[in-house]
Amino acid sequence: MSVTHGLAFGALIAALSACSIAPHQASDEVARALEDLQRNPSSAGPGGAPTVVKGRIIVEARAGLSRGNLASILDAHGGKARQIGKSNLYIVDLPASASETAIAAVLAKNPHLKAAEPDQRIAPQFVSNDPYLGSEWHLAKINAASAWDRSQGAGVTIAVLDSGVDPSHPDLAPRLVPGWNFYDNNSNTADVFGHGTKVAGVAAAIGNNGIGVAGVAGQANVMPIRVTDLQGYAYASMIAQGLTWAADHGVRVANVSFEVAGIASVISAANYLRSKGGLVANSAGNSGLNSSTPATTSMVVVSATDSNDVRASWSNYGPSITVAAPGVLIWTSTSGGGYSAVSGTSFAAPVTAGVLGLMMAANSTLPNTQVESLLFSTAADLGASGRDIEFGYGRVNADAAVRAAAAAISTADLQAPTLSIGAPLANSTVSGWVQVDIGATDNVGVSKVELRANGVLVGTDTAAPFSFSWDSTAVPNGLNKLVGTAYDGAGNSANSSELIVNVSNSSKSVPDTSPPVIGISNPKNGSVVSGTLSVQVSATDDSGSAGISQTLLIDGVKVASASGGSLSYSWNTRKLAAGAHTIQAIARDAAGNSSTATISVSK
Incomplete structure (x- = not known):
């Protein structure tokens, strides 16, 4: 199945300037955005035919923005927000007559929102299904058997965000742990399309049990998280919900076999999971295109290779590719208790997720950033030397990766991040909701940044650029102190220098609701x-x-x-x-x- 994905309206949204929109301007701004789309239909996405979910968009608020203030921003468009877990992401339900694309474009200009985009319906990334061809050649190619001498994934849970998993499949059922169905909003995670059972089998079908196939991490647990409709199409909003839910339930490895590396809401949710010690394996897509999606550190984006270590002709490539993995005629489990060979980047991604599970089980003390680094450094370098657009850092090598992880001593990262508050300026006068931007860097990676005003927590942001909305009406007029704190994956932290600002809110802008x-x-x-x-x-x-x-x-x-x-x-x-x-x-x-x-x- 060939599909076109990415951030369907990214070009339109990125082109809009970051300025505030007053409520009375909203209808005019939406009208202008609609006119732009009509004049330039190609800006709506590849082929001019994006798959947008009617009546729903996704926004990411700046950390610290109150629910009440977000509601006032959305009221002008009739939008009602639903928070995704404990993150700064919100699903916004719109009136039936609304234009999701135009409203997202308008909201993307609001300085108190980090991102706004239409929800999208995304096809699964497989291209064929042949029960008579292939064998488990991919396990030998990545040296899985040697890796199993040291680790088989015991104690690690791999979340499979897909169409569900067959709960009675003999090669999966004993390792299933409770997940969630975000399409129906219930605990029934049975497979409704068949794709999820195949993906789960590649990653973690039980090994050494005398039946069927062996997954890469055959002793890992599988957490099914359903994010698709009955036709196997996933929704960006549900993937974001699923990653956030998995993070809040302690998952360290998640697999997303849908092309989402260019979708802002999914990137944010993946960063949320990373901030809690997890990693996300993601399929590159099957259009056979040099994708313009930029490189991301939020997910491990995987292209597909064949038995000769050649990129599959239908596998996407480009700057977003992080590693490659076998994805042609991969034998795996199917719904109803069967087995077949399948192809697609949908199955290259869970090969990689399985390797990550093996590494984490081999050395549970390693932080996710070190696991990721070892995955990259041990990959078989194919194509151009070093990282390239076809294979990323190379084709994954389970044995080398597990050996490196088992031998590694958890890096004594004693270096704290560095950070500074870039906006507002020191000694400036501020009022109302104030945009606060913090720049933070680290030798390994910044996991989160917190902002405090006079010692009181304003909010927490888990993805760069780290930005906040501070309600200055909650503090007295006069001099107030802002301090940022950045954390890395090893728990090191550092504070920014104190930034003093002069708060000046008039009685009109700060309603007095407190009685004597x-x-x-x-x-x-x-x-x-x-x-x-x-x-x-x-x-x-x-x-x-x-x-x-x-x-x-x-x-x-x-x-x-x-x-x-x-x-x-x-x-x-x-x-x-x-x-x-x-x-x-x-x-x-x-x-x-x-x-x-x-x-x-x-x-």
């Missing part, structure tokens, strides 16, 4: 009164006491009023009737917020 605090200090609640006594009331407010007005009532009758933080009243109780009496004080600030204190006394 009021109390009656004399007489005491429940006391017995007689003669003439002084009733004492005091009040405070976050905007200062000057705007406070106070009213004193006795038995419901107003007897005194005052401005400011205190009120005194001389109360002659001699004419009071015997029994209980109520004293009530009311304070109101300049914004109209009020509070009440009430006590009861007796005579």
Whole structure:
């Protein structure tokens, strides 16, 4: 099956400048974006026929942007956001009449969003299925048998984001662990198309059990995560959800056999998994094209090779390729308990995922960045010397990779990241929602960056460029301190220099919703009164006491009023009737917020 993928509207979105859009401008901006698409249909994606999911887009908010502020950004387009796990990604449901492409283009310009794109429907990456051809030649090619002397993947879980996995297949069932179905939003992860069972078998069909085939990591567990419809097409939003879910459930290896290396939401979710110690194997695609998708560090993108270590004619290539792996006539498990030979980058990716599982099982102390580096350095260098566009760092070599991982001592990475706050400028005056950009680098890699304002966490970003939205209305006007903290995979951390900014929010931009605090200090609640006594009331407010007005009532009758933080009243109780009496004080600030204190006394 040949497909065209990538970020279908990346060119359109990237072309838009990063400026803020006011709500009243939204309809005009959407109209202009639609006109651009009509004039230049090719900008909508390869062939002018992208596969866009109706009524749904995906946005990535800057770390720290509140749900309320995001909602106000989306309200202008009728959008409703659903957060993906604990990440900064949101699925946005749009009205039926909305243009997903145009609205994503408009939202991509909003400075408080890192990315916005239409959700996409993505084809599985296989090209043939022949039950009579081939053998497990690929295991010998990558020297799997020698690798198995040291590791067979025990203790590692490989998440397979696909059409599900046959829960009764004898070569898979004993190793399945609970996953999730993001298409139906339930726990039923049975295979609805057949693709996922094939992918799972390549990665981790049980080895040495006397039946069927052997996966690369035959003792690894498999976590099925369904992200497809009944026709086997995956959705970018569900892949992003699946990677985030897998990360939050401790998965260290995930396989995505769909061409997604150019989709911003998936890249962000893959980086989220990386920040938690995981790695993602991803298929390059089967269009036989030199893909323009740029290189990414978020995933290991895999091209397919044949038994002669030649790139398959239908395998994509280009700058995004990280490694190559066998992908022609690979014997694997099929739904219904059977076996067949299949071809496609869909199956080169799980070969690589299996090798990653072997490496992690051989040395569980190695950080993911070191595992990845060893995978690259031990690969058989094919084609041009060094990394190239056809084979990346080379065709994976399971034995060499496992040997290197087993022998490696977890690198004592003692070097902390370096970072600095690039925006806003030091000593600048800011107000409202403030864009904060932090540059961070590390000798191995930055796993996450946090921003704090006056010691309070604003947000956490797991992917460069590290950017935040800070609500300056939550702090007092005047000088405030911003500090960034960067972490690497080894747990080293470093703080940026303190950045001092002057917060200046007007009362209009910072609505006062806090009522004054009021109390009656004399007489005491429940006391017995007689003669003439002084009733004492005091009040405070976050905007200062000057705007406070106070009213004193006795038995419901107003007897005194005052401005400011205190009120005194001389109360002659001699004419009071015997029994209980109520004293009530009311304070109101300049914004109209009020509070009440009430006590009861007796005579």
